[in-house]
Amino acid sequence: MRSKEIDANCIAILGAGNGGHAFAAYAKSKGYKVKIWNRSISVIDAIKKNGITSSGVLEGHFNTDLATPSIQKAIEESKLIMLVTTADAHKEIAVQIAPYLTNDQVVVLNPGRTGGAFEVSNTIKQHNGPFKPQVIEAQSLLFVSRCTKPSHVTIAGIKRRVPVSAFPSFYNEEAIPALKEVSSNFCETESVLNTSFDNIGAIFHPAPLLLNVARCEDPYVKYRHYIDGVSPSVACFLEKMDNERVAVAGAYGVHAISLKKWLNLVYGSTGENLFEIVQNTKEYQNVIAPSNLDVRYIFEDIPTGLVPISSFGEAAGVPTPHIDMIINLATSMCNKDYKSHGRTIESMELDKIPSYLLKEYVTLGDEFYIEIMNQESVLEE
């Protein structure tokens, strides 16, 4: 099963949604051998038959080298394995790829949301994967893209800077170069704690949706997620959530960017307060809100965003009452216990590590334990 040699020029794309379509077209345009996998076979059939037609900043028609419902076939040979599904599916995919994965391959989470690298790395090890899997977490998707129907993608933009880090960061030197060859816009950051705590979507997606739930569910009303959905009181609430996120990051020695600074940095938006800054963001003017709660703003952002941030907070003694309120609201409205299904310190197997040592662990990985043991034996002498 581990017979075929790894081909540095071969990329597996797991997930054929907005991001998967864009990655496949982009990688083909760069001359890579591209194999794409998707859970639903109708999408695979369409790509097999019609290839991928891309419009926007990348115009062209591209045929993938393989479109398959077999995850094993998709990943064999591939140097880079790009996970481009919603983050709530990461664990399940990690289970599926683990038996076929080798030490030479690099798994990239596009993006990992919060704690994706911990979850995927641990899951791979638990399911007979390599003992030291190379897992990279990207802070966001490289593309602003929309797959209007299978085989068709519009790439509205390519982000100029997507921070990435491997877990442990120790592997960055080995793992990241292959990714940077795909796009030099991927840039190395200190550790996956940075990519994890800079999860802006966790703040920006679920709360405005839940605080507009009746409008979201009204079949006769369309409204804009940011422009109509973020009123002065909602903006104040988001800032309180965001302060909690930044405080949690700070407790682990990580300087997370604030929502306001991020809006300024990414979109150049300015204003007296968060409400004004959101209203002044040109890119948000026509973003229509979802029309129900069964959307990734909830089923992805709660368990792989707010739940792990809250759990990191609890472990470090940083209270997150506003983040918890949104988790609880979603839990009640969707009748799903996100706290027990989501990523937590325990499920990410970080509960044995004191919070003040986590940064070191994330840098060193299992070498960390050797370091600690050495230090302890020094102390004992």
Added chain:
Amino acid sequence: MRSKEIDANCIAILGAGNGGHAFAAYAKSKGYKVKIWNRSISVIDAIKKNGITSSGVLEGHFNTDLATPSIQKAIEESKLIMLVTTADAHKEIAVQIAPYLTNDQVVVLNPGRTGGAFEVSNTIKQHNGPFKPQVIEAQSLLFVSRCTKPSHVTIAGIKRRVPVSAFPSFYNEEAIPALKEVSSNFCETESVLNTSFDNIGAIFHPAPLLLNVARCEDPYVKYRHYIDGVSPSVACFLEKMDNERVAVAGAYGVHAISLKKWLNLVYGSTGENLFEIVQNTKEYQNVIAPSNLDVRYIFEDIPTGLVPISSFGEAAGVPTPHIDMIINLATSMCNKDYKSHGRTIESMELDKIPSYLLKEYVTLGDEFYIEIMNQESVLEE
């Protein structure tokens, strides 16, 4: 100061809003001597100058016998003292009337919301009022009325049945007859626990507002509080809050009416679930939602509705997570600590009484302690 004799035919109306205007016109139409007080003097001046013009189910022009900014002058002589302010003002008014109150007078809270009688009764005693003040709590306002401008009121309806009880219920026989003379639609219920736990507004007002906050604050959008504001998910949430309220009441031996049953009883509305029942309620079709959060749906219903229900729940070991979520949301969005400002078991001085004995205490009042002491001495023998 306690010189003037009590006149059984004299009523003091404290508060000249929707309810105060209606009560004044109604009492005058019944031949009572009516004295009306209001905090803001402009309203008093208007009533002094123009009297009250009532339209709707009561048509006519009525001159009050006194319109005054002096609460002392308003209550002297009056057998019935009708509090018709928002419930969050009850405590302050109790402080003001306490020194002038006598044992012959009856204070009526129209309505008391949750725990009004406890709060007012204790406050009167603490501020040199009679040791055994007669305080009646009404479950709702007698009228469906709107004061369009000072001196003008439209009475759309008079409720057929308004449950009332004194605290302690022991006083019902003595206190309620005077009230029933004003309107036989006031009907005695078991105790103020019944009027307190049947606080439907606490469930129906704040949650739909907070879960539609961006729309509420949008100056360009008008929407209907119930018809647009209660979507399927909001209705599910309200039912969970309502189940908590009913469970808390049950823990004190009180059978509270459910929101669904109440809608059926009061409006004859039917449907498969709460969402449908609300949508089928004719009276709700045109109720426009408030346009900001500085409204009684928040500043009255949170501290005198949800906070005391939650506190009663905590004391009896009944969890109220959904009610607490709404308290916390309001606390965050309005930057006001409603939990410490609102009515609690402690502030109502009920914390010394075991929850299983509360019903007895509410019936007997201070006689309760004598009973308990007797029982204890029996046990000691």
